[in-house]
Amino acid sequence: xxxxxxxxxxxxxxxxxxxxxxxxxxxxxxxxxxxxxxxxxxxxxxxxxxxxxxxxxxxxxxxxxxxxxxxxxxxxxxxxxxxxxxxxxxxxxxxxxxxxxxxxxxxxxxxxxxxxxxxxxxxxxxxxxxxxxxxxxxxxxxxxxxxxxxxxxxxxxxxxxxxxxxxxxxxxxxxxxxxxxxxxxxxxxxxxx
Amino acid sequence: xxxxxxxxxxxxxxxxxxxxxxxxxxxxxxxxxxxxxxxxxxxxxxxxxxxxxxxxxxxxxxxxxxxxxxxxxxxxxxxxxxxxxxxxxxxxxxxxxxxxxxxxxxxxxxxxxxxxxxxxxxxxxxxxxxxxxxxxxxxxxxxxxxxxxxxxxxxxxxxxxxxxxxxxxxxxxxxxxxxxxxxxxxxxxxxxxxxxxxxxxxxxxxxxxxxxxxxxxxxxxxxxxxxxxxxxxxxxxxxxxxxxxxxxxxxxxxxxxxxxxxxxxxxxxxxxxxxxxxxxxxxxxxxxxxxxxxxxxxxxxxxxxxxxxxxxxxxxxxxxxxxxxxxxxxxxxxxxxxxxxxxxxxxxxxxxxxxxxxxxxxxxxxxxxxxxxxxxxxxxxxxxxxxxxxxxxxxxxxxxxxxxxxxxxxxxxxxxxxxxxxxxxxxxxxxxxxxxxxxxxxxxxxxxxxxxxxxxxxxxxxxxxxxxxxxxxxxxxxxxxxxxxxxxxxxxxxxxxxxxxxxxxxxxxxxxxxxxxxxxxxxxxxxxxxxxxxxxxxxxxxxxxxxxxxxxxxxxxxxxxxxxxxxxxxxxxxxxxxxxxxxxxxxxxxxxxxxxxxxxxxxxxxxxxxxxxxxxxxxxxxxxxxxxxxxxxxxxxxxxxxxxxxxxxxxxxxxxxxxxxxxxxxxxxxxxx
Ligand SMILES: Cc1cc2nc3c(=O)[nH]c(=O)nc-3n(C[C@H](O)[C@H](O)[C@H](O)COP(=O)(O)OP(=O)(O)OC[C@H]3O[C@@H](n4cnc5c(N)ncnc54)[C@H](O)[C@@H]3O)c2cc1C
Ligand code: SF4
Ligand code: SF4
Ligand code: SF4
Ligand code: SF4
Numbered sequence: 001x002x003x004x005x006x007x008x009x010x011x012x013x014x015x016x017x018x019x020x021x022x023x024x025x026x027x028x029x030x031x032x033x034x035x036x037x038x039x040x041x042x043x044x045x046x047x048x049x050x051x052x053x054x055x056x057x058x059x060x061x062x063x064x065x066x067x068x069x070x071x072x073x074x075x076x077x078x079x080x081x082x083x084x085x086x087x088x089x090x091x092x093x094x095x096x097x098x099x100x101x102x103x104x105x106x107x108x109x110x111x112x113x114x115x116x117x118x119x120x121x122x123x124x125x126x127x128x129x130x131x132x133x134x135x136x137x138x139x140x141x142x143x144x145x146x147x148x149x150x151x152x153x154x155x156x157x158x159x160x161x162x163x164x165x166x167x168x169x170x171x172x173x174x175x176x177x178x179x180x181x182x183x184x185x186x187x188x189x190x191x192x193x
Numbered sequence: 194x195x196x197x198x199x200x201x202x203x204x205x206x207x208x209x210x211x212x213x214x215x216x217x218x219x220x221x222x223x224x225x226x227x228x229x230x231x232x233x234x235x236x237x238x239x240x241x242x243x244x245x246x247x248x249x250x251x252x253x254x255x256x257x258x259x260x261x262x263x264x265x266x267x268x269x270x271x272x273x274x275x276x277x278x279x280x281x282x283x284x285x286x287x288x289x290x291x292x293x294x295x296x297x298x299x300x301x302x303x304x305x306x307x308x309x310x311x312x313x314x315x316x317x318x319x320x321x322x323x324x325x326x327x328x329x330x331x332x333x334x335x336x337x338x339x340x341x342x343x344x345x346x347x348x349x350x351x352x353x354x355x356x357x358x359x360x361x362x363x364x365x366x367x368x369x370x371x372x373x374x375x376x377x378x379x380x381x382x383x384x385x386x387x388x389x390x391x392x393x394x395x396x397x398x399x400x401x402x403x404x405x406x407x408x409x410x411x412x413x414x415x416x417x418x419x420x421x422x423x424x425x426x427x428x429x430x431x432x433x434x435x436x437x438x439x440x441x442x443x444x445x446x447x448x449x450x451x452x453x454x455x456x457x458x459x460x461x462x463x464x465x466x467x468x469x470x471x472x473x474x475x476x477x478x479x480x481x482x483x484x485x486x487x488x489x490x491x492x493x494x495x496x497x498x499x500x501x502x503x504x505x506x507x508x509x510x511x512x513x514x515x516x517x518x519x520x521x522x523x524x525x526x527x528x529x530x531x532x533x534x535x536x537x538x539x540x541x542x543x544x545x546x547x548x549x550x551x552x553x554x555x556x557x558x559x560x561x562x563x564x565x566x567x568x569x570x571x572x573x574x575x576x577x578x579x580x581x582x583x584x585x586x587x588x589x590x591x592x593x594x595x596x597x598x599x600x601x602x603x604x605x606x607x608x609x610x611x612x613x614x615x616x617x618x619x620x621x622x623x624x625x626x627x628x629x630x631x632x633x634x635x636x637x638x639x640x641x642x643x644x645x646x647x648x649x650x651x652x653x654x655x656x657x658x659x660x661x662x663x664x665x666x667x668x669x670x671x672x673x674x675x676x677x678x679x680x681x682x683x684x685x686x687x688x689x690x691x692x693x694x695x696x697x698x699x700x701x702x703x704x705x706x707x708x709x710x711x712x713x714x715x716x717x718x719x720x721x722x723x724x725x726x727x728x729x730x731x732x733x734x735x736x737x738x739x740x741x742x743x744x745x746x747x748x749x750x751x752x753x754x755x756x757x758x759x760x761x762x763x764x765x766x767x768x769x770x771x772x773x774x775x776x777x778x779x780x781x782x783x784x785x786x787x788x789x790x791x792x793x794x795x796x797x798x799x800x801x802x803x804x805x806x807x808x809x810x811x812x813x814x815x816x817x818x819x820x821x822x823x824x825x826x827x828x829x830x831x832x833x834x835x836x837x838x839x840x841x842x843x844x845x846x847x848x849x850x851x852x853x854x855x856x857x858x859x860x861x862x863x864x865x866x
Contacts, residue, residue, distance in 0.1 A: 046601075048640050049685030053669025058685070058692040066685060098551060098669055100602040 026075035034072045038111035040104040045069040051095030051105045063088035065095055065105045072108055081116040087123050120188050130185040137162025137172050203234040203263050203329035206256045207321060210244035210269035216303045221314045228318045234329045236260045245275050250282035257286030264328035268296040268321050289333035291847060296324040319860060326859035330852045336782040339826050341427035341775050342533040346371060348419060351379020352398065353750025353761040354538030355405050360769035362410030366776050369530055370405065371433060372415045376491035377402055379540050383564060385571035387758060388621040389652035395490055402492040416497060420527060422718045426745025427781045429532050437523040439498025456518035458494035462509035468502050476565050479575035484509050488573065534772040537729060538749040538765065539715055544599045546704040548606050551670040552595065558584035559678055560671060560700045563618060570625050580626060582699055584678035588630055589698035593682045594619045595668045596639040599705035608705045610726055613755040615703035616643045620653055622701060623661040635661045636695060638668050638684055671700055706755050719746050728754045739768040747772045786830030786847045788823050794842035795820045801834040810834060
């Protein structure tokens with residue numbers, strides 16, 4: 001357990017916060033859940049860093065996929081789920097491609113995102129994406145600039161998706177409703193206002 | 194035919210071992226012992242902490258004597274571990290050692306059913322009951338002694354094979370050293386210096402090569418491969434293929450009546466030969482002719498014609514002149530040798546590291562392997578010892594070393610094991626460039642530095658002190674700048690937690706090692722197993738690291754698993770010593786599990802003769818009848834013939850039909866006979 005220190009200055013208190021790792025901080029169930037949802041043996045990670053070295057997000061942010069693997073192994077649930085970096089994975093799967101232990105770090109991240117969502121910890125832009133998908137079937141819907149570009153390339157203005165076949169939108173909405181994704185996104189966004 | 198002694202009245206003793214808590218931890222030993230007392234023919238049952246200890250063994254001997262036992266059952270570990278121990282104890286009690294039967298209640302029971310004590314105990318009772326059923330029908334058997342051929346063979350002439358051959362020959366044993374390439378020396382002759390002492394590899398190897406060549410006890414057979422193997426310990430009958438070399442030795446010339454002829458190694462032929470090929474010894478980085486030697490220190494110093502490349506212009510024949518050493522019509526020759534024991538020392542290959550696309554080997558000019566580095570840094574190598582960039586011949590100033598390249602890799606593309614010498618040779622490489630190139634910086638990308646040997650950690654200390662930079666992170670990928678041909682090494686410095694994009698002039702991949710392509714063929718010829726990763730399998734990883742499960746065949750060097758030169762030489766000396774024991778004893782005992790012909794029942798049909806995979810059977814005339822006869826020394830007791838014979842005329846000693854039926858009955862009928 002973190003030791004309480006009493007500094008008058010808030011900044012100093014944060015700076016000198018006790019950052020040791022204590023065994024009781026660990027929730028071993030967290031590792032099991034991540035492995036179950038992500039279907040990858042995260043505990044076999046040997047911390048080589050191939051994943052971070054492959055990650056397009058790493059050089060542009062403080063996101064270190066290797067550290068998430070480490071924290072999963074140690075069961076540091078709070079640290080993982082409350083870290084905004086969790087949402088910086090682009091799901092490019094470069095790390096999964098190259099991991100010499102044949103793990104899927106991407107899927108471990110996805111598992112953690114699932115667990116975070118269960119606790120309503122989701123960045124607003126992700127929730128807005130949910131709303132957009134509900135509305136249009138796309139996370140990034142088509143727009144006029146895109147339409148012009150497509151035309152220039154000799155393509156149809158609308159792609160072969162719900163944009164062209166809106167009759168399939170109800171199906172997509174049914175899936176989102178089934179998982180109460182839209183409902184939850186609306187709720188969390190409203191609460192945050 | 195051995196006398197088939199039926200037991201008038203079987204009297205069996207059963208001994209159940211606790212093995213500390215190994216067995217007693219999950220099996221109720223007392224209950225199993227009490228149960229044994231209720232079984233038919235069991236006269237005495239006992240249990241003990243450690244049956245293999247002296248008091249444990251004494252229990253067996255005493256019970257045989259006091260109770261006039263006809264058979265002994267020990268329920269304990271695997272027969273592979275202690276069958277010989279208990280056979281000796283049985284013998285000490287005055288009974289034929291083959292009257293002993295073992296019930297494995299450890300490896301096949303307590304260890305696998307650790308959390309099911311009740312089921313484990315029930316299974317142990319089954320095992321004991323089955324063993325008692327067999328023990329009741331066991332008969333006296335006498336092992337067969339066969340003389341051992343006073344010669345040995347070593348396959349592979351790397352440093353391991355050379356050492357084994359020298360030791361065997363120096364112990365007074367005629368030794369055939371079979372090497373598939375035109376010279377002995379193996380990988381070690383491709384190395385520049387050797388860690389951790391940094392002696393020049395050729396300087397310490399060449400004298401050994403000369404010793405091998407000169408040793409009267411060694412018959413050196415280079416450019417030769419094993420074609421066929423027959424026989425067994427003490428009597429291996431090996432067919433060798435002496436590949437057509439196109440050049441004859443002075444001895445061969447003498448035999449052909451060419452006075453003063455044969456190859457002297459002058460090399461006059463090379464200059465005239467018009468065919469140019471890459472030299473595999475230099476990993477293709479230097480040319481050779483169709484008539485060639487790998488390097489100046491080859492042993493034997495005899496040229497070789499590459500008949501796949503030779504255009505038969507005959508210029509070399511002319512250049513060679515009166516020595517008449519070149520024979521372009523030479524054909525492969527088969528030769529036969531008989532040896533008592535064999536040492537396999539066939540070494541290793543480099544994993545084709547281009548399969549790991551992310552590192553760009555064979556795609557980017559300036560990404561090389563460590564073995565190529567050895568040739569480039571070696572004074573006798575293709576660049577005279579100057580490390581240069583293949584793209585432009587410039588001297589690199591920033592060199593990245595990628596450790597564990599393809600080792601410790603579970604993706605399926607790569608090897609799961611540690612290749613064991615790449616950490617150390619990469620440290621050596623860092624030292625070599627610091628020594629040769631002013632201002633150079635070696636960057637070593639590593640996960641762990643494994644410097645476990647004597648003076649190895651000290652070597653690591655030294656190289657760090659010399660200025661090598663260590664970055665703890667496995668290299669994710671390498672990209673090439675298409676203009677400068679410089680390389681961008683991407684990794685994470687895991688200690689800083691920061692991604693790196695490091696621009697360097699050259700990258701050296703410490704590529705994994707793997708068994709050679711022919712290992713599979715060689716091991717099948719000699720009946721040796723391999724482990725999951727393809728390396729040849731030792732008889733026991735701790736207690737018998739030089740032996741194999743095939744009696745009379747031993748292992749030395751990297752063919753058994755990655756190891757550096759000190760370990761290779763040590764294992765070679767161990768293998769040579771082990772291989773010399775049967776030869777010095779002069780005879781070996783074969784387990785008497787031979788097939789026997791029950792002549793009254795044999796119809797002389799001969800169908801079994803062709804079935805035997807070891808050619809151990811033949812038909813003979815006896816008392817006016819044709820019957821089958823077993824050559825016991827050839828029979829391996831596999832049971833093929835015994836299972837087949839339509840007349841039931843073949844008796845498999847120690848695995849006879851009545852014995853096996855009794856075991857099955859005991860299992861199925863639960864003790865009721
Ligand atoms: C880049 C590099 C650097 C190294 N540096 C060092 C170092 O500094 N110090 C150190 O201690 N170790 C070093 N090593 C390890 C060293 O190379 C090995 O320990 C050593 O060569 C093992 O010897 P060996 O006899 O087992 O096998 P090899 O050297 O591979 O010899 C095997 C021989 O058997 C022959 N052969 C193979 N198959 C057959 C067959 N079927 N029939 C007949 N002949 C056959 C081969 O032609 C070869 O001559 C290095 C390795 C590499 C790759
Ligand atoms: S690449 Fe795999 S083994 Fe290496 S640190 Fe990342 S998850 Fe762990
Ligand atoms: S999948 Fe995510 S964590 Fe993995 S390399 Fe891509 S962005 Fe990074
Ligand atoms: S005969 Fe063959 S080996 Fe001899 S010089 Fe001509 S090409 Fe070369
Ligand atoms: S010896 Fe070192 S570089 Fe080679 S595989 Fe083992 S840990 Fe990796």
